[in-house]
Amino acid sequence: MGAVERTDVRFDSHGDECGAWFYKPEGPGPFPVVVLCHGLGAVREMRFDAYARKFAEAGIAALAFTYRHFGDSGGEPRQLLDIGQQHEDIAAAIDFVRTLDDIDPERVALFGSSFGGGNVISVAADRDDIAAVVAQCPFTDGQASGGTLGLVSTLKVGTYAAADGVSRLLGRGPVYAMLAGERGDPAMMTAHDVVEGYFSLVPDGMENDNRVAGRIGIDILFARPGRRLKDIDCPVLVCACEKDTVAPYKATAKYAAEAPNAELKSYPVGHFDIYIGEPFETASADQVAFLTRVLKP
Numbered sequence: 001m002g003a004v005e006r007t008d009v010r011f012d013s014h015g016d017e018c019g020a021w022f023y024k025p026e027g028p029g030p031f032p033v034v035v036l037c038h039g040l041g042a043v044r045e046m047r048f049d050a051y052a053r054k055f056a057e058a059g060i061a062a063l064a065f066t067y068r069h070f071g072d073s074g075g076e077p078r079q080l081l082d083i084g085q086q087h088e089d090i091a092a093a094i095d096f097v098r099t100l101d102d103i104d105p106e107r108v109a110l111f112g113s114s115f116g117g118g119n120v121i122s123v124a125a126d127r128d129d130i131a132a133v134v135a136q137c138p139f140t141d142g143q144a145s146g147g148t149l150g151l152v153s154t155l156k157v158g159t160y161a162a163a164d165g166v167s168r169l170l171g172r173g174p175v176y177a178m179l180a181g182e183r184g185d186p187a188m189m190t191a192h193d194v195v196e197g198y199f200s201l202v203p204d205g206m207e208n209d210n211r212v213a214g215r216i217g218i219d220i221l222f223a224r225p226g227r228r229l230k231d232i233d234c235p236v237l238v239c240a241c242e243k244d245t246v247a248p249y250k251a252t253a254k255y256a257a258e259a260p261n262a263e264l265k266s267y268p269v270g271h272f273d274i275y276i277g278e279p280f281e282t283a284s285a286d287q288v289a290f291l292t293r294v295l296k297p
Contacts, residue, residue, distance in 0.1 A: 004056040013092035016074035020065035020093070021049065022100065023056035029102025032109065032131070032295040033061040035093045039114030040188060041081060041179040041212045043071035046201040047275045051111065054284045060291055063097050065089070077174050079209055081216040083119070083223060090123045107131045107295050111287070114247060114271070115139045118225035125228035132294045133232060134287050136239040137271050140226025141251040148191050148245055156186035160214035174213035188212060188220070191245030197272025226255030229262055236262040237290040239274070239283050246271040263290070
């Protein structure tokens with residue numbers, strides 16, 4: 001394994017800056033590069049360093065960034081999740097890495113996990129300049145994910161979404177729902193393993209803002225990025241969790257089966273298990289092998 005140099009960088013996305021880490025492999029370039037896109041309301045500090053280092057140790061440069069409105073990235077109001085804006089941030093990240101020294105601009109890949117998995121599917125489907133895609137435990141179907149909330153949480157999230165929509169029309173600040181909660185909470189994720197799993201990804205000592213502007217609750221319900229898998233021209237690796245309580249496996253497997261360029265790998269774990277321990281080692285090894293193979297010059 002080669003040494004990895006990590007540098008703090010920032011890049012512009014529509015007038016605001018996104019905070020990021022750039023990982024440069026050891027040795028001479030030009031290197032292929034993978035842009036890492038995190039999940040629902042998360043930040044890059046939530047285990048993305050581990051993935052980026054795996055890629056960089058294998059000779060693939062990496063950029064792990066945080067979307068606008070979250071973490072150390074710019075954007076007001078805070079904790080606003082807008083799907084279209086996140087797609088813009090990914091496009092800005094792609095443009096940014098292509099300006100860096102020792103990077104091969106023809107070998108840019110995307111890695112997305114959870115909600116970020118849905119984002120990279122959508123972005124890659126609309127472009128012809130992406131060399132490869134890895135979608136890990138991807139959000140593929142809003143109705144399937146919405147069905148995991150339970151009736152009480154669904155009604156509460158709907159109420160917060162409506163209130164946030166009205167507040168927005170009146171020019172006021174967001175009405176916030178929770179990101180991760182217990183069953184019955186007004187949260188975007190409420191399955192039995194969510195609280196323990198989600199917060200296990202937060203590094204010790206890092207302050208976590210467990211809120212999101214409620215309007216995303218409606219957008220999620222109608223989003224089906226999995227439908228775009230079949231429109232991606234480059235090789236795609238879908239890493240799906242068979243016991244996923246947030247992005248149900250059945251929907252993801254169905255979309256992957258319909259996509260001619262997609263390869264599905266399944267793991268007998270839950271949504272948050274794949275980020276840590278042996279499931280992480282197994283999945284990341286599969287991802288490194290895939291990217292190494294398809295990004296050869």
